[in-house]
Amino acid sequence: MTYERIPWNQYFMGQSVLLSLRSTCKRLEVGAVIVRENRVIAGGYNGSISRDTHCFDDGCYVVDGHCVRTIHAEMNAILQCAKFGISTKGAEIYITHFPCLACTKMILQAGIEKIYYLEDYHNNEYALKLISDIKVALEKVNLLRKYFDKLTFGKNDESFLFEANEE
Ligand SMILES: [Zn+2]
Numbered sequence: 001m002t003y004e005r006i007p008w009n010q011y012f013m014g015q016s017v018l019l020s021l022r023s024t025c026k027r028l029e030v031g032a033v034i035v036r037e038n039r040v041i042a043g044g045y046n047g048s049i050s051r052d053t054h055c056f057d058d059g060c061y062v063v064d065g066h067c068v069r070t071i072h073a074e075m076n077a078i079l080q081c082a083k084f085g086i087s088t089k090g091a092e093i094y095i096t097h098f099p100c101l102a103c104t105k106m107i108l109q110a111g112i113e114k115i116y117y118l119e120d121y122h123n124n125e126y127a128l129k130l131i132s133d134i135k136v137a138l139e140k141v142n143l144l145r146k147y148f149d150k151l152t153f154g155k156n157d158e159s160f161l162f163e164a165n166e167e
């Protein structure tokens with residue numbers, strides 16, 4: 001077997017999936033990592049404001065069919081940059097799901113120049129138009145099993161996240 005190093009898009013999207021596991025709202029587990037020059041500068045998952053109660057403890061706080069307790073993964077990642085004074089200009093973001101309209105607007109306004117996402121999720125028409133108008137790159141990523149097979153756990157699990165080993 002020839003050694004093939006994991007490509008950047010698999011490496012960062014894999015991390016985004018890992019972060020999603022930490023989500024506190026079980027309605028949708030989302031992860032996001034912000035990357036600059038092939039380095040992760042921030043990450044986030046779908047969760048409550050720090051020190052607030054969690055959906056998985058107290059149930060979701062639903063208004064008009066949406067849980068309003070949590071901050072979305074993308075917003076959490078961007079806010080982490082604000083909190084610690086890290087520039088997001090020219091960065092890229094890897095998200096487990098297509099971003100909602102509010103997150104899309106934040107991503108664009110934060111100067112992020114490329115959006116990678118794993119799963120389609122109610123892909124908002126206006127979000128797509130904005131991404132196209134602002135000329136931010138958008139790419140759907142498939143995670144390929146072959147790059148993760150060396151992990152000893154979950155090896156035989158037919159996870160929906162992983163596509164067959166074709167590019
Ligand atoms: Zn919730």
Ligand SMILES: [Zn+2]
Pocket residue numbers: 072073074099100101102103104
């Ligand atoms: Zn969002």
